[in-house]
Amino acid sequence: MDKVMSDTRIEDGAGTVAENGKRVIVEVTDLKKYFPIRSGIVFQREVAAVKAVDGVSFRIFQGETLGLVGESGCGKSTTGRTILQLYRATAGSVKFEGQEITELKGEPLRKMRLRMQMVFQDPYASLNPRMSVGRIVAEPLVIHNIGTKKERQERVAELMDLVGLNPYFVSRYPHEFSGGQRQRIGLARSLALNPSFIVADEPISALDVSIQAQVVNLLQQLQEDLGLTYLFIAHDLSMVRHLCDRVAVMYLGKIVEVAESEELYTNPLHPYTQALLSAVPVPDPKVEEKRQRIILKGDVPSPINPPTGCNFNTRCPVSIDVCCNEDPQMVEVLPEHWVACHRVM
Amino acid sequence: MAVAEGAEPISLEEEQKGSNPWVDAWRLFRRNKASLVALVIICAIFFIAISAKFWTSVGLLDERSGTGSRHSINPANQARVDPYPDPGSCARDDQVRSPYWCGWLDDDMLATVKDSYCSYPEPDADQQQWCYMLGADSQGKDWLSQTVYGAQVSLAVGVVGSTMSLIVGLIYGLVSGFYGGRIDNIMMRIIDFMYGIPYLVMVILFQVFFTEIAREYQDSGREGFVGFILQINKDMGGLLFLFVALGLLSWIGMARLARGQVLAYREKEFVEAARALGASNRRIIFVHLLPNIIGPLIVAETLAIPGYIFTEAFLSFIGLGVQPGTPSWGAMISEVRTRGGFFSNRHILLVPSIALVITTLAFNFLGDGLRDALDPRLRGT
Ligand SMILES: Nc1ncnc2c1ncn2[C@@H]1O[C@H](COP(=O)(O)OP(=O)(O)OP(=O)(O)O)[C@@H](O)[C@H]1O
Ligand SMILES: [Mg+2]
Numbered sequence: 253m254d255k256v257m258s259d260t261r262i263e264d265g266a267g268t269v270a271e272n273g274k275r276v277i278v279e280v281t282d283l284k285k286y287f288p289i290r291s292g293i294v295f296q297r298e299v300a301a302v303k304a305v306d307g308v309s310f311r312i313f314q315g316e317t318l319g320l321v322g323e324s325g326c327g328k329s330t331t332g333r334t335i336l337q338l339y340r341a342t343a344g345s346v347k348f349e350g351q352e353i354t355e356l357k358g359e360p361l362r363k364m365r366l367r368m369q370m371v372f373q374d375p376y377a378s379l380n381p382r383m384s385v386g387r388i389v390a391e392p393l394v395i396h397n398i399g400t401k402k403e404r405q406e407r408v409a410e411l412m413d414l415v416g417l418n419p420y421f422v423s424r425y426p427h428e429f430s431g432g433q434r435q436r437i438g439l440a441r442s443l444a445l446n447p448s449f450i451v452a453d454e455p456i457s458a459l460d461v462s463i464q465a466q467v468v469n470l471l472q473q474l475q476e477d478l479g480l481t482y483l484f485i486a487h488d489l490s491m492v493r494h495l496c497d498r499v500a501v502m503y504l505g506k507i508v509e510v511a512e513s514e515e516l517y518t519n520p521l522h523p524y525t526q527a528l529l530s531a532v533p534v535p536d537p538k539v540e541e542k543r544q545r546i547i548l549k550g551d552v553p554s555p556i557n558p559p560t561g562c563n564f565n566t567r568c569p570v571s572i573d574v575c576c577n578e579d580p581q582m583v584e585v586l587p588e589h590w591v592a593c594h595r596v597m
Numbered sequence: 598m599a600v601a602e603g604a605e606p607i608s609l610e611e612e613q614k615g616s617n618p619w620v621d622a623w624r625l626f627r628r629n630k631a632s633l634v635a636l637v638i639i640c641a642i643f644f645i646a647i648s649a650k651f652w653t654s655v656g657l658l659d660e661r662s663g664t665g666s667r668h669s670i671n672p673a674n675q676a677r678v679d680p681y682p683d684p685g686s687c688a689r690d691d692q693v694r695s696p697y698w699c700g701w702l703d704d705d706m707l708a709t710v711k712d713s714y715c716s717y718p719e720p721d722a723d724q725q726q727w728c729y730m731l732g733a734d735s736q737g738k739d740w741l742s743q744t745v746y747g748a749q750v751s752l753a754v755g756v757v758g759s760t761m762s763l764i765v766g767l768i769y770g771l772v773s774g775f776y777g778g779r780i781d782n783i784m785m786r787i788i789d790f791m792y793g794i795p796y797l798v799m800v801i802l803f804q805v806f807f808t809e810i811a812r813e814y815q816d817s818g819r820e821g822f823v824g825f826i827l828q829i830n831k832d833m834g835g836l837l838f839l840f841v842a843l844g845l846l847s848w849i850g851m852a853r854l855a856r857g858q859v860l861a862y863r864e865k866e867f868v869e870a871a872r873a874l875g876a877s878n879r880r881i882i883f884v885h886l887l888p889n890i891i892g893p894l895i896v897a898e899t900l901a902i903p904g905y906i907f908t909e910a911f912l913s914f915i916g917l918g919v920q921p922g923t924p925s926w927g928a929m930i931s932e933v934r935t936r937g938g939f940f941s942n943r944h945i946l947l948v949p950s951i952a953l954v955i956t957t958l959a960f961n962f963l964g965d966g967l968r969d970a971l972d973p974r975l976r977g978t
Pocket of ligand 2: 327330453
């Protein structure tokens with residue numbers, strides 16, 4: 253089995269090395285994903301587009317966890333799925349271990365899927381209710397034709413053990429498990445192919461608070477044991493601080509700030525990040541007392557018609573004229589701390 | 598290695614067999630007593646209909662066409678005006694009976710008339726007595742036998758109609774819903790168009806069309822492919838064209854339902870997960886979509902079976918269904934229309950009607966039970 257599995261391991265040395273000496277595993281450059289809105293009775297024309305992701309760039313280093321946070325509907329899931337090629341990118345590039353993957357099709361794309369996987373938000377919808385747990389976890393192996401039946405069974409038992417499930421459960425069905433257990437099943441499935449990179453799309457949002465910590469610990473444990481790299485999508489900022497090495501903040505299809513976790517939480521520079529963080533309760537009562545919530549005015553603009561210039565200008569408490577006309581560029585204001593804001597530069 | 602924090606403690610001796618959703622469905626179905634009874638009734642009807650030939654061969658039933666029992670309707674020389682044998686009345690075959698005027702003759706006259714004309718023959722010990730358990734019609738066709746053979750037609754129409762519409766509707770809806778976009782749009786516009794066609798009128802027109810073609814061909818005596826099809830239809834007692842006419846439009850509703858189901862499941866995360874794993878479209882359709890969407894479709898088709906049976910009965914009633922001579926419940930009921938007997942011979946109307954009601958009710962109850970068992974929308978998950 254080990255031999256079979258080792259086939260899917262990445263070759264050492266893949267990917268480029270960044271200035272700071274870390275290996276870049278995913279490099280996203282100016283990625284865009286527009287969902288067309290069509291209209292017409294028989295022959296439908298494209299009348300508009302939802303600009304779900306509108307030019308994001310970031311890098312993910314090997315072995316780290318990059319958090320992606322932002323309000324609901326800002327395009328976090330779409331970013332994750334476009335990176336995994338579940339959606340075809342409208343424009344921009346995604347390099348995985350140095351290889352451009354937005355153009356991949358057919359067999360090369362299938363091969364790529366061996367190395368990057370996804371964990372889903374809703375543990376109730378992410379498992380096929382008609383398949384036993386054994387079949388669900390073995391499915392990646394079946395799809396890629398790996399191993400014999402017996403080897404697959406062994407691998408399934410091994411994976412169940414890895415995610416903390418009793419391997420005796422294999423012949424049970426998803427509806428017999430709790431949310432946390434289902435999330436573990438989903439995790440076992442995405443680990444079956446030995447991926448190096450996992451997009452976790454709000455893997456704990458649907459779980460009870462008590463179980464959230466367990467799943468987060470499991471994710472960390474697996475990262476240590478298997479050397480995984482995560483893109484961790486969330487809107488729970490306190491969990492992100494605990495789990496992520498770096499955090500990217502997203503607003504209306506764009507990334508507004510990227511920094512190391514501690515740096516971002518102690519020194520947020522973008523007004524949107526500041527507003528987001530001001531809403532997070534602090535455990536220290538003294539600090540909590542002094543905490544001032546920044547309430548943003550208005551609603552999130554529609555991603556069909558984002559504001560011109562900086563797309564945050566309609567709600568920004570400190571916006572000036574230039575914000576309405578010019579799109580701010582990402583600038584490295586402090587070491588490893590990037591911000592896109594006219595007022596910070 | 599991670600520890601099993603999330604797994605609830607569970608003893609290893611405990612039964613670890615999972616509860617298969619299909620097994621669960623059967624368990625749920627069994628709980629509904631009415632549909633269980635309906636299932637038994639349907640199985641019994643199927644059994645009787647399929648084994649009809651056997652009962653005929655052992656002499657318990659009459660021939661399909663009713664020729665076997667076309668014997669004298671006036672048994673024992675009783676002059677009866679009513680030509681319809683009542684339920685329970687009996688007769689013997691091929692007996693020479695004295696004509697009624699023999700009674701007028703005196704002995705001398707009797708001697709001159711041939712003895713064989715006016716003597717009452719001894720009952721033949723070899724001869725079987727024939728009883729009309731559920732009566733017969735004016736031509737002496739045993740109504741029980743007709744009802745049993747009529748069940749063959751009704752069940753065939755119900756099963757073939759629903760199977761055809763399920764298969765066609767499922768494929769159409771799957772393609773439309775799964776591929777989406779422009780294909781979906783065009784396919785759905787076609788469906789919208791067909792929804793505007795009145796179903797029954799269309800079926801009747803098709804039947805008229807087929808009958809016309811059959812007549813034309815009979816007149817001109819031509820052969821070839823059409824002649825071949827016509828022959829098959831004739832051999833099937835007119836069922837082939839009935840199937841075609843019913844099948845042409847019945848799949849539309851099913852296609853819509855199937856498409857809706859596909860759309861509901863296509864965006865589910867487990868389908869996306871399969872895609873992220875590199876599963877082919879074929880695998881996604883057959884492993885992930887079909888097992889999940891098939892339940893409600895089967896329920897809908899089961900509930901549609903009475904409709905097919907009624908449509909066949911209606912067409913046969915107005916003379917556009919099965920060919921004359923083929924036993925069918927609708928044709929049997931139409932006996933009342935063409936030859937009367939509505940009040941005087943209630944069995945003519947009641948026997949096929951009751952058979953029709955029992956069968957359609959049974960299918961309705963079965964469908965209800967299946968819905969409880971198979972439609973996940975009504976369940977917790
Ligand atoms: N398949 C799709 N077709 C059309 N529009 C879509 C599609 N998927 C997402 N969108 C739109 O794109 C925008 C971003 O959606 P996305 O799901 O990425 O948000 P999100 O940040 O993940 O939100 P949440 O926190 O609620 O999960 C939303 O406005 C959404 O309506
Ligand atoms: Mg999301």
